[in-house]
Amino acid sequence: MPSSPQPFNPGGQSLMVRRLLVGLVALVAVALVAGLIARHTGGGHRNPAAHPATSTAFPGPTLSSGSTAGPSTAPSEPTGAATTSPVAPPPHTSDPIAYATAFAQALWTYDTRTATQSQQLAGLRAWLTSESAYADPDAVASQVPDPTLWDRMRDNGQHATARVAEGHLPTAFNSAVAADPAKLTVAYVYAVTVTGSQTITWHGGGRGAESRAITLAVQCRPGHDCALASIAPTVYP
Template identity: 50%
Template sequence: MPKRFPALSDYGLGWSTRQRITAIATGLAVLLALAAAVALLTGRTTAGDGRAAAPTSQPSSSTSASADPTATAGAGSVAKPPQLADPVAFSKAAATVLWSYDTRTTSHDQQLAGLKAWLTSETTYADWSSISAQVPDPVLWSRMADQDQYATATVTEAHYPSAFKEALADDPSAITQAYIYAVTVTGKQQIAWKNGGAGAEDRSVTLAVQCRPNANCSLVAIAPTVVP
């Protein structure tokens, strides 16, 4: 049975506002810095697993998480990042590209390069590993390609989680440190492969996106799960 594109990961726990500000100020490692920046705005997180039954299993992310794509960004079937300044609208587009792929026209390296084009250029906050982990490893991608597997996505709704809005209301100036927003997106992924194979599953993900004033938004990370 062909392998499906992996479900999105949930990770991280919330820190207090003081702890998160301290973490950012002291310049921790990239992953911790991201968790601090996102948690600064999202508050206490809750672990969850939004994956539904699907035609295939979760691939290993050990290879893809550390991969350094060499193909031209935006190559293959991966959509290029839109020029949007609205966090919610950008998050809808980002979720769509994360849930979409086409092994018939796009190589593993092209998929990674295409997604990396969406990543913020601010390395202090960028968590490439959380995004690249969504791409199956090269061996699994090859097996999917043997089955001509591809997926399309439909976004049904996107919103700021209540924890994010509450944290922002408590400290409106916090957003100005990095302009990172948490947005939860829900939708459906349709998967197809040769000989008429098909499947679908509901999807939900909380993204961290950066939208600085007078600049287009960019993707920061697959954020910790937060209270809707």
Template identity: 50%
Template sequence: MPKKCFSDVDEGSRTSSSLRRVLIGAVVLAALTAIAGLLAFLTRQESPAAAKDSASAAPSPASPSPQTPSDGDESVTPPSTSDPITFAKAATKALWTYDTRSSSQEKHLADLKRWMTDERKYADWKSIADQVPSAVLWARMRDNHQHASATVGEGHFPQAFKSALAADPGSITDAYVYAVTVSGKQSISWKDSGTGAEARSTTLAVQCRPQQACALVGVLPSVAP
């Protein structure tokens, strides 16, 4: 297992209040009350967002065609795709991948910001920034030569989102925000041949408007099954 003192910051404790800014209709709210994390994310006071029922209800998927990364790392540049699951899996890899030996904390944050939607009323940048160690911790990790890679496996739409959209199929057409749960493994290495790996899961909010490439909205405070 990775050294705990140098692990990624606690996702749940620091994002629980950051994702309370997306409003959905009363029908969708009722459908999501059983999952506290999703409810926290979907109670914003600005514009409706809702669940996705199935891949057939998604925007017409386009074959992912990743742009050429500026620095040779495919985890840095968002893929140009209209498929929420494809995008969420790529975004998850970016969130779980870092290298303190060659990148500063500031640059790492700048790389992640490129994944965000430019619609301010939906973008929850704090929930993304909270996944990154503080500048002080990053410096300690750099002293330890810590770096991490990620292997992303399965991605799916949580059951609560599928149920919510089934109850109100038109609710998705306001914000086109989808929840996607992704599972995989993060491998961490540090100096003196130290290594560790752990299975991880996360639920992301992804915006995929028709005829537009998907963009990241935020990270939910808890994993939705």
């Protein structure tokens, strides 16, 4: 079977965004987010006061702790990506779980026979938030095979389809927000764990399936579509 198509390299992520993710789940988000803001003064952040929370118990979108896969909203045109992008465009949705499951579906689906590595990477990066302080392009790149490996996979005709089982907010994240809802209102970044499976096919009738799980940082400011911020170094329950 060819080499694993989705290598994960936490060391390639932005340390700043990785701290944000870990902080949100470990109940220390206030200090970490404040540090991000301080390091990006004038970075174009919206004032959280201009975006009132939809719930006094849980700022931002109204959510349950779990959700079945797949957004019910229409896809948008990917910003900055070619119209022939091999990657599905991000959906118009304010639900971080719907957005995360849609991104996981796009991430775990590829076809090296028709797409180049740079096209695949550009298509996935089109999902990133436009707020540079929170966008972590290195985390996305760490999920895509490098050009050399991609070419080897193409020689084998390797392609993959995905099935997303479910997405949910990790228990620790829910507990952190319930304990102090104001923690969420600086960056409106939600941790979402998505599980599913990936079926990989290659020349000669080769075929294999693997389980997948990933925790994503999704930014969903009230009144705005969600966008990807980063990918956590750990899959949270």
